[in-house]
Amino acid sequence: MSFGSVLLTGLSGLRAAQTGMSVVSQNISNANTPGYVRTEMHLAPRTNLGPGAGVDVAAVRRAADQFLSTASYISVAAHGAAAARADLLARAQSSFGDPASETSMFAMLDSFWSSLTELGVDPASTLRRVNAVSDLETTYAEVHRIGQSLQDLIAEADQRIGDAVADAQSLINRIAQLNEEIRLNKRTDADASAAENAQSALIDELSRLIDVRVSALPEGGVHVRTSGGGLLVGAQAATLSYSPNTAPFSANGVIAFNAELGTQSNIEPFLLGGEIKGLIEVRDVDLAGLAEALGGFAAELADTLNQVHNENASSPAASTLVGRQTGLLGTDALGFTGNAIVGIVDSEGDLAQRLSIDFDAQTITGENPAAVYNFAGGTVADFATALNAALAAATPPGSANFTGGKLTMSAGTGGMVIQQDPADPSARAGRGFAHFFGMNDLVSRPTPIFFQSGIQGGDAHGFNAGGEISYQVRDAAGRFIADRTISISGALAAPGADWDDLIAALNASGTGVGEFGSFALDNATGRLSFTPNPAFEVIQVHDTTQRGATGVSVSGLHGLSDQATAGRALELQVKSAISSDPSLLAVGRPDLTSALGDRIIEAGDNRGSAALLAARDTQRTFARAGVMTGQTTTVAVYAARLGGEAGRLSQAAQRSAEGAEAVATASNDRRAQVEGVSLDDELLKMTTYQNAYAAAARVIQAAKEMLDVLMAIGYR
Numbered sequence: 001m002s003f004g005s006v007l008l009t010g011l012s013g014l015r016a017a018q019t020g021m022s023v024v025s026q027n028i029s030n031a032n033t034p035g036y037v038r039t040e041m042h043l044a045p046r047t048n049l050g051p052g053a054g055v056d057v058a059a060v061r062r063a064a065d066q067f068l069s070t071a072s073y074i075s076v077a078a079h080g081a082a083a084a085r086a087d088l089l090a091r092a093q094s095s096f097g098d099p100a101s102e103t104s105m106f107a108m109l110d111s112f113w114s115s116l117t118e119l120g121v122d123p124a125s126t127l128r129r130v131n132a133v134s135d136l137e138t139t140y141a142e143v144h145r146i147g148q149s150l151q152d153l154i155a156e157a158d159q160r161i162g163d164a165v166a167d168a169q170s171l172i173n174r175i176a177q178l179n180e181e182i183r184l185n186k187r188t189d190a191d192a193s194a195a196e197n198a199q200s201a202l203i204d205e206l207s208r209l210i211d212v213r214v215s216a217l218p219e220g221g222v223h224v225r226t227s228g229g230g231l232l233v234g235a236q237a238a239t240l241s242y243s244p245n246t247a248p249f250s251a252n253g254v255i256a257f258n259a260e261l262g263t264q265s266n267i268e269p270f271l272l273g274g275e276i277k278g279l280i281e282v283r284d285v286d287l288a289g290l291a292e293a294l295g296g297f298a299a300e301l302a303d304t305l306n307q308v309h310n311e312n313a314s315s316p317a318a319s320t321l322v323g324r325q326t327g328l329l330g331t332d333a334l335g336f337t338g339n340a341i342v343g344i345v346d347s348e349g350d351l352a353q354r355l356s357i358d359f360d361a362q363t364i365t366g367e368n369p370a371a372v373y374n375f376a377g378g379t380v381a382d383f384a385t386a387l388n389a390a391l392a393a394a395t396p397p398g399s400a401n402f403t404g405g406k407l408t409m410s411a412g413t414g415g416m417v418i419q420q421d422p423a424d425p426s427a428r429a430g431r432g433f434a435h436f437f438g439m440n441d442l443v444s445r446p447t448p449i450f451f452q453s454g455i456q457g458g459d460a461h462g463f464n465a466g467g468e469i470s471y472q473v474r475d476a477a478g479r480f481i482a483d484r485t486i487s488i489s490g491a492l493a494a495p496g497a498d499w500d501d502l503i504a505a506l507n508a509s510g511t512g513v514g515e516f517g518s519f520a521l522d523n524a525t526g527r528l529s530f531t532p533n534p535a536f537e538v539i540q541v542h543d544t545t546q547r548g549a550t551g552v553s554v555s556g557l558h559g560l561s562d563q564a565t566a567g568r569a570l571e572l573q574v575k576s577a578i579s580s581d582p583s584l585l586a587v588g589r590p591d592l593t594s595a596l597g598d599r600i601i602e603a604g605d606n607r608g609s610a611a612l613l614a615a616r617d618t619q620r621t622f623a624r625a626g627v628m629t630g631q632t633t634t635v636a637v638y639a640a641r642l643g644g645e646a647g648r649l650s651q652a653a654q655r656s657a658e659g660a661e662a663v664a665t666a667s668n669d670r671r672a673q674v675e676g677v678s679l680d681d682e683l684l685k686m687t688t689y690q691n692a693y694a695a696a697a698r699v700i701q702a703a704k705e706m707l708d709v710l711m712a713i714g715y716r
Contacts, residue, residue, distance in 0.1 A: 005053055006703040012046055012054030013696030019057050020689035024682050031677040035201035037062045038677045039193045060191050064200070068671040070213065074273070075667040076204070077211035077227075079660040081278030084160075086650075086657035088153050088282045092290055093650035095149035099643050105142040106639055109301075111135045113636075116613040119587055124315070124603035129582040132609075136305075137574045140443070143298050147569030150291040151248050157283035158252065162244040164209050164276045165255055169240045171206040172224070175199055176237035179221030186220035206232075211273035228270030230257060240267060249563040251472065251541045252284065254480070269477035286653075288562065289626035290646060295568040296625030297642050302443035302572050303450055304615045304635050309442040310418065310434035312586030312608030317345050317415025317601050322577070323407040324438025327448050327552035328455075329462045330381030330402055334359065335454045335526075339421035340433035342387075343592045344394045344411050349601030351594055352414060353394040355387075357433065359426055364390045368596055405550035407437045415601065417590050429454035429525045440586060444575040445568060447552060451559035455526035457500040465493035467545030469506075469554055473516050474537045481536065484513050488545060502554075503528070513538050528558040565625070587612070 023041045030036040044058035097104035115132040122128055178199040185192035203224065206212055211227040224233035232238045242255045255276070257267035271277040336359035344353035356365045364373040364386050371393060375386040384402035387409070391398035396412035409416060418434040420426060426433040429452040434440060436454075443449075467488040473481040486505050491497060503521060507514040517532035532538050543555040555561035578584045588605035616636050624630040627645050631638070 007700060009046075009054035010696045010699035010703065012056065013699065014693060016041075016043055016055045016057055017689045017693035017696060019060065021686060021693070023060060024686045024689065027677045027682050028679065028686075030197075031679055031682075035197075035204045036677065037064050037197055037200055037675040038682075039063070039197075060193055062193050062196055062200075063675050064196075065671065065674045066214075066216070068667070068674055069200075072204070072664075072667045072671045073207040073212050073214070074227075075660070075664040076207045077273035077277075079657070079664040080208040080275035081273050081281070082653065082657040082660040084157075084275045084278035085282045085286065086653040088157055088279075089286055089650045089653040092150060092153055092287060093646045095146050096643050096646045099640065104643075105139065105146060106643055108135065108139040108142050109636075109639060112139050113613060113616050116609050120606040120609040120613065123587045123606040123609055126583070129585050129587070133574060133578060133582040133585055136442070137579060140298070140573050143294065143569050143572070147291065147294055147298075147566070150287055150294065150566075151570070154283055154287045154291070155245065155248065157279045157287065158244045161255070161276055161279045161283070162242050164279065165240050165242040168206060168209045168276070169237075171202050171209075172232050172237045172240070175202050175206070175222070175224060176233045178202070179217075179233065183220040192220060207274070209275050210271060211277070226267070226270040227272040230267050230270030249561065249567060251539050254474075254478070266474070266478055266480055269479055286627075286649060288566070290649070291566040291569065292562065292626030293628040293642055293645070294626075295566040296622065296628065297569075297638060298572045299449050299568045300620065300622055300638065301635055302441075302445075304618070304620060305443055305612060306438060306441045306449075307431070307435050308608070308611045308615050309586050310432070310438070310440045311420065311589065312440070312611065313415070313417040313588045313590050313601060314584045314586045315588055315601050315603045315605065316347070316349065316583075317411075317417055317590075318440070318577075318584055318586075319413065319415055320408070320410045321416055321418070321439040323409075324441055324444060324449065325405050325447055325550060325552065326407075326437060327405050327453060327547055327550050327557040328380055329405070329460075329548045329550070330379060330384065331462065332380050332459055333456065334375070334378055334380050334383050334428075335456070336426050336428045336433060336436075338424045338426040338432075340426040341419050341421055341592045342391075342409075343417040343419070343590065343600065344391075344396075344398065345415045345417065345590075345601050346396070347413065347415075348599065349415070350599050351590075351592070351596050352396075354592065354596065355390050355394075356421075357387075357426070359433075366390050366393060368395070369393055403549070405548075405552060407439065409439060417592060417600070419590075419592050422593075429527075441575055442578060442585070443572055445571045445573075447556045447564070447571070448559075449568065449572065451527045451557065451564070452525035453527065453557055455499060455521070455557075456523065457503070457521050458498050460495070461492075461497055461499045461502045462547050463488045463492075463502070463545045463554065464548065465489060467543075467553075469543045469545060470541040471513055472539045472541050473513065474539070476535050476537070478537070481516070483541075484511065486512055499528075528554070528560065530560065 020041045023039050027038045040061055040063050041057060042059045042061060044056045046054045046056045099106045101107060112132065112135040115135045119128040119132050178195050181195045182192045185195060203212065203214055213225050213227060215223045217223060225231050239258055239260060240255055241259060243253055245252055254266040255268055257265040268280060338359055340357045342355040342357065343351055346352045353366060353368045362375050362378060373386040373390045375382040380402055384400055384407065387400040391400050391409065396414045398411040400409045418439055420432045428436050465488050468485050470485045472483055475481055492501060492505055499521060503519050506512045506519045509515050516536040516538050517530055519528060519530050521528050530538065540555065540561055543553045543561065545553045547557065556564045559565050587609035588601065589607035589611060590600035594600050617634050619632055619634060621632045622630060622638055627649065628642060
């Protein structure tokens with residue numbers, strides 16, 4: 001071996017040891033840097049046509065483990081989704097409060113029932129009437145607060161989605177930029193580990209927001225995809241964008257994916273985990289389901305109380321009864337069967353006139369004066385005209401009219417009581433005359449409280465020309481399929497257009513949503529419902545229809561939107577007339593079968609308050625509403641189950657988050673054991689490289705000394 005070879009061998013050893021010490025120093029200095037993957041030096045023997053000629057630094061590479069990295073990405077994404085759900089659902093549950101707390105909605109409702117019990121002891125007490133009305137107002141105020149809290153959480157989740165998408169886009173851009181830097185370093189044989197470590201840390205951060213899969217490229221850099229296959233970083237960075245909602249109950253947009261390509265892509269179907277996925281689920285499923293269930297409970301409580309209150313009477317009896325917004329038009333078929341009784345009392349509470357309404361015979365029979373009034377036309381307007389004539393003939397004279405979807409009845413200077421005929425009670429879509437029209441409601445709302453309207457397919461739909469219902473259709477994976485808009489125009493705007501025509505337009509293929517589901521009218525209740533094709537999701541974007549002068553839309557009449565269903569929790573309240581004058585709280589139950597001239601209104605009558613209290617424990621059929629399944633139970637039990645369901649969702653989400661956190665921690669710990677820095681190992685390597693450096697230096701020194709000796713011998 002030549003002296004030159006010896007010197008080069010020693011020099012290569014020096015360079016290798018120096019590089020090793022540099023790598024170890026970098027590892028030690030980053031031992032506590034989160035996400036740092038230790039760097040390792042790989043050596044290869046150098047040969048000179050057979051004989052060894054030292055050592056080469058073959059590569060300086062990160063000790064990354066692809067399997068453990070992938071496991072970490074999966075577990076971190078699962079924890080991100082679970083933690084987002086757990087956070088928002090815990091706050092949603094806290095808004096319901098502890099059922100045992102005196103300030104919870106459940107305690108306030110119990111206070112109302114207690115007030116009714118106390119009022120039954122002394123129904124003439126003004127103070128106890130005020131307390132009962134106040135407790136019911138407080139209950140609905142708490143329902144409003146919870147409902148608004150849920151809507152605020154939905155809005156927060158939506159805003160957080162927008163923020164997370166912006167963060168994800170920033171991370172994706174930086175990962176793509178580092179791809180270029182890594183490739184450049186690879187092409188020039190420079191150390192790319194620093195850029196790779198920086199990129200790895202960014203991918204770790206991205207995996208919290210979006211579940212990712214990473215594949216290394218031979219030329220350097222990585223491709224990053226979602227678990228569902230969406231390419232986030234390839235030849236260039238993908239573009240994501242999302243605009244949060246600015247109004248409650250409006251349809252949510254989608255996270256646009258490479259929108260500049262004009263493909264209308266939605267990345268949501270490609271997301272299987274991550275904080276963004278968790279926020280989408282809690283916004284669209286959990287919180288929306290709780291909001292709808294709360295609206296359903298608020299409406300059922302109102303309907304339960306209103307059913308009883310419409311049979312009761314205040315003392316003195318109210319002289320004017322203003323009904324609820326029914327959404328009906330005067331030209332609609334009346335659609336009632338059975339019988340109802342209207343009693344007119346004088347200022348002393350004596351029965352002055354009794355009007356017997358026979359909906360089957362379409363007659364109103366008065367007794368004082370005796371007369372029969374016909375509404376043979378069978379429409380709501382015909383009935384209102386006959387009722388007005390019957391009330392006008394009474395002593396004292398009264399009136400009736402039906403305008404803008406509301407029936408109003410007046411007894412003039414007297415009072416009025418409306419009840420069902422005990423032998424053959426009236427009914428339209430399952431509700432009695434006074435109950436359906438809401439003549440003596442205790443709780444009210446500007447739009448329909450319930451959606452069993454009793455409308456039939458052959459009735460004129462009555463929607464004003466120019467209104468529109470718009471839908472967006474997505475497939476089961478959430479990808480955009482079509483936009484459909486049904487306008488009240490052309491044949492639908494013609495005077496004879498009926499509900500069957502409107503339903504046919506909604507179900508039309510190509511122009512309606514017939515390919516994606518079907519609308520159908522329940523002939524028993526008159527409620528329009530939509531059954532989607534399982535392969536598609538049909539989302540209502542807006543509804544500007546208006547039925548005559550009622551201001552009620554198709555969705556509002558039939559409960560086809562979140563505004564109509566969940567919105568009830570924000571809009572139901574004690575009727576303003578009763579709120580301002582608690583004496584109108586009807587806690588008496590007059591006997592309208594009494595003889596004319598008998599006193600039927602008495603301040604000490606507590607039968608009505610007893611009936612209101614009994615409604616708490618009356619079995620009712622509750623339709624499916626959000627997170628609550630359809631069931632037959634009492635209002636009191638349903639309220640408890642609603643609170644329990646909120647707690648169950650929160651606890652389940654919390655357990656899921658804790659489990660996901662444990663898995664993520666274990667996964668990251670295992671990854672750190674393989675990829676992380678062990679100071680003991682690095683110090684041992686440092687000692688080894690220092691000794692190697694000294695040995696290589698000694699080889700060079702020995703060769704130099706030998707050369708010096710040989711040169712000296714040759715000189716002599």
